[in-house]
Amino acid sequence: MGRTPCCDSKGIKKGPWTPEEDKLLVDYVQANGSGSWRLLPKLAGLNRCGKSCRLRWTNYLRPDIKRGPFTxxxxxxxxxxxxxxxxxxxxxxxxxxxxxxxxxxxxxxxxxxxxxxxxxLGEDAAATRLAAAACPAARHMAQWETARLEAEARLSILSSSITTTITSGPTASSSSSTVAGAEHAAPDIFLRLWNSEVGESFRSSVVQGQGPDPAASAVGLPALPAPGDGSSAATSTIATEAADEYQAFLDLAVEEFALLHGRLGAFSVFPPADVLAEASCLFTPFE
DNA sequence: AACGATCTCAACCGCAACGAT
DNA sequence: AATCGTTGCGGTTGAGATCGT
CATH class of the missing domain: 1.10.10.60 (Homeodomain-like)
Known part of the structure; x- marks a missing residue:
């Protein structure tokens, strides 16, 4: 199978791999490792480009490849x-x-x-929910989309809360309400990442000199800038930086998925069953 | 049985990122 | 700082398999 070779320049073979070529590649990699893919074809006696060899190995010949349909x-x-x-x-x-x-x-x-x-296509929201109720996969998708949108909304609220605190003066309730709203989104990925090593690193490097917000701490959210400390201009700068850094944290955290998985061992991007059970109220429309 | 439409997935292509010089 | 070579990633292609008429 596969695309027909578009050219045959330099005598390099393209197209589907033969069992003989597979054997040459497997034997070589198992004996010597992949090393330089550019040099590998020549060393392994293959008339292929290194790119093709790498692709064949990583997508098909690697011994740890799991075959069969997706579970x-x-x-x-x-x-x-x-x-x-x-x-x-x-x-x-x-x-x-x-x-x-x-x-x-x-x-x-x-x-x-x-x-x-x-x-x-051609489905309004109600019809979508009915379909989701009947199809576990679609329901799952809808649940996660809901969680994601909630996380985004929470971030938005957090940012505006910071701004509000700075521009309209200190109100204990503004940060409390933000935190209370965020509490419902506890099982989302961002919060779990916030409580991970990445989040810890972020907190220690960015959120400095601010007294911990007890309510925020209770759910693992970042402390908001302490109200009324310093001039409004200086505090505003801190708030802007905090919001920027928070976004940077989120970007970084998503990029760090693979790393986290390896470094934290039991770390999972998905909430544990007990947390999911507690948070099931989030998804009641679909249950 | 024959034929066309649709689906599947291995493989290719182009580009961006990164390191070496 | 600029250039070059290598690697890895995401998008796309198209031969073969399967399905429908």
Whole structure:
């Protein structure tokens, strides 16, 4: 299978791999490691470009490749991760041992994309919910989309809360209400990341010289700038920086998925079952 | 059985990021 | 600082398989 070779310049072979070529590549990599992909074809006796060899190895010949159809768990993981990181196939693949980015990309384009498109076409919100109620995968997607939107909204509220605090004077209730609203979104990915190493690093480096907000601490949210300390201009600058840094943290955290997974061991981007149970009120419309 | 339409997925292409010089 | 070579990623392609008529 595969695309027909577009050219045959320099005598480099393209197109589908033969079993003989596969054997040459596997034997060489197992004996010597991948090393330099550019030099590998020549050393392994293959008439292929290094790029082609790397692709063949990583997507097909690697011994830890998991074959066969995607399990429901993998299916749901792909839906959830895609809702968070988008088309970052390598990042999603890093969370699914044995699956390659190419495989996940194909699965998304052939199965999930089509499924989502069909749901989107000609269906109003009520019809979508009915369908979601009948289809576990769609329901899962809807739940995660809800959680994601809530997280975005919370971030927005947090930013405006900071601004409000600065421009209209100190009010204990403004930060309290923000935190109370955020408490409902406790199981979302951003909060879990906030409580991870990345979040800890961020807190220690960015949020400095501010007394901890007890309510915020209770749910693991960042302390807001302490009201009324310093001039309004200086505080405003701090607030802007805090908001920028918070966004930078979120960007960084998403980029760090794979790293976190390895470094924290039990770390999961998904909430544990007990937390999910506690937060089930979030998803009641779909249950 | 024959044929066209649709689906699947291995492989290619182009580009960006990164390191070496 | 600029250039070059290498690697990895995401988007796309198209041959073969499967389905529908």
């Amino acid at each position: 429901p768990e993998e299916h749901n993981s792909i839906l959830q991760l895609h809702a968070i990181v988008g088309n970052k196939w390598s990042m999603i693949a890093a969370q699914l041992p044995g699956r390659t980015d190419n495989e996940i990309k194909n699965y998304w384009n052939t199965h999930l994309k089509k499924q989502l498109r069909q749901e989107a």
